[in-house]
Amino acid sequence: MATTETSAEPLSIGEVAERTGLSVHALRFYEREGLLVGPVQRTSGGRRRYTASDVDWLLICVKLRESGMPLADLKRFAELVRHGPGNEAERLRLLDAHRQRVDARIQALEECRSVIAWKVGVYADHLARGEADGLWDPTA
Amino acid sequence: MATTETSAEPLSIGEVAERTGLSVHALRFYEREGLLVGPVQRTSGGRRRYTASDVDWLLICVKLRESGMPLADLKRFAELVRHGPGNEAERLRLLDAHRQRVDARIQALEECRSVIAWKVGVYADHLARGEADGLWDPTA
DNA sequence: CTACGATCTAGAGCGAGGTCTAGATCAAGT
DNA sequence: ACTTGATCTAGACCTCGCTCTAGATCGTAG
Known part of the structure; x- marks a missing residue:
């Protein structure tokens, strides 16, 4: 169980990609863009070594994104x-403003959902009754 | 009250933009892209004249988008x-599949919100107690 | 008639958020 | 040593969904 544990062992970019759901490309892109808190450590050969707290930060980033x-x-x-x-x-x-935006977005989506659900109902009724009328349809 | 009523009078593109929240650019773009059900009528001079059902369709489009x-x-x-x-x-x-995606999205957002709210709580506590410790902070 | 704002077309441009490529290097297995 | 796969950098490229531009025309108010 050395490969899946939450240990203090640094992780390669590929492992971090698996754990965060971000692509290795995205991970390098995020780093270039200054989205990480600190510089990622490197091996003598130049490969990135992510610490557990790097991963924690990335997991927060994923949720925020x-x-x-x-x-x-x-x-x-x-x-x-x-x-x-x-x-x-x-x-x-910053976080609280974002939370408010998320709340607003959820509300907007719920409104959309109810409009869509209503429309779904219209079609379902129509099909259940096997009729071609009663539908709003400009081409009818 | 001739300008704001929901009448059978056809509307100009600018009026439709106001009513739908789409820009006039977006309205022309949608038409070009074939997102409208029928071709929009034109005046003899070539200007678009939207009917009430064009607007209804656009309002659905807005919700779906x-x-x-x-x-x-x-x-x-x-x-x-x-x-x-x-x-x-x-x-x-098509609509029902979309409805399901919207539901999934709402759920995902709610999860995000709770993570964010938790983080907001962490900072709020921290500030309330006036301490510099107890925060997850790689630079501390 | 003259202005002026709204609209027209075709097509270029843009911002966000990555994704992909090329060519080199590293590291591990055999 | 050789092969194979993961990683490296810099930078080009892509999709999506509009947005904007240029230059012409329409239509209404004075």
Whole structure:
């Protein structure tokens, strides 16, 4: 069980890709873009070695991205963390603003869902009754 | 109250833009891409005249897009409707598949939100206690 | 008639967020 | 030593979904 454990052993980029769901390309891209808190360590041969906290950070990044945070905001957040203690209020503001956007997005999606569900119902009814009328259809 | 009513009067592209939230550019683009059910009528001078059902369709489009349906799927849906009665089962499948994707997306967002809310809580606690420790922070 | 804003077409351009390529190097197995 | 697969860098390229431009025309108010 040495390959799947959550140990202190540094991981290769491929292993981190597996664990985070990001592609190795994306991992290098994120690093170039300054989205990581610290520089990733390297082996003598130049290969990246990710620590557990690198992976933790990436997992947070994945959630923030998945919820629609732009890379620019993620970068800003990374910069704040990189800069160290003293800016927690700003980090909080950034995260909380994002949380609000996520809430709004969820609400918007729920509204869309109800419109779509209604339309699905219209078609389902129509098919159940085997009729060609009663549907809104400009070509009918 | 002639300018804001929901009448049978055809509307100019600018009026439709106002009512749907799409830009006039986007409206022309959608038309070019075949996302509309029928061809938009024109005045003798060549200007577009949208009917109420054009607007209804566009409002559906807006909801589908807002909920993440790709233009390609929207185009497919438009083609089905344009083709007329007889393919309602496929329309239903398309819409229902989308509804499921929306549900999945909402769930994913809710998970993200809880991760983010937890992180917000961590920072809020930290600030409330005025401490510099207890935070996960690789640079500390 | 003259202005002026809205609209027209065709097509170029853009921003986000990666993805992919080429060619070299590293590391491990045999 | 040789082969194989993972990784390296720099930078080109891609998809999506519009957005914008240029230059012409329409249509309405004065």
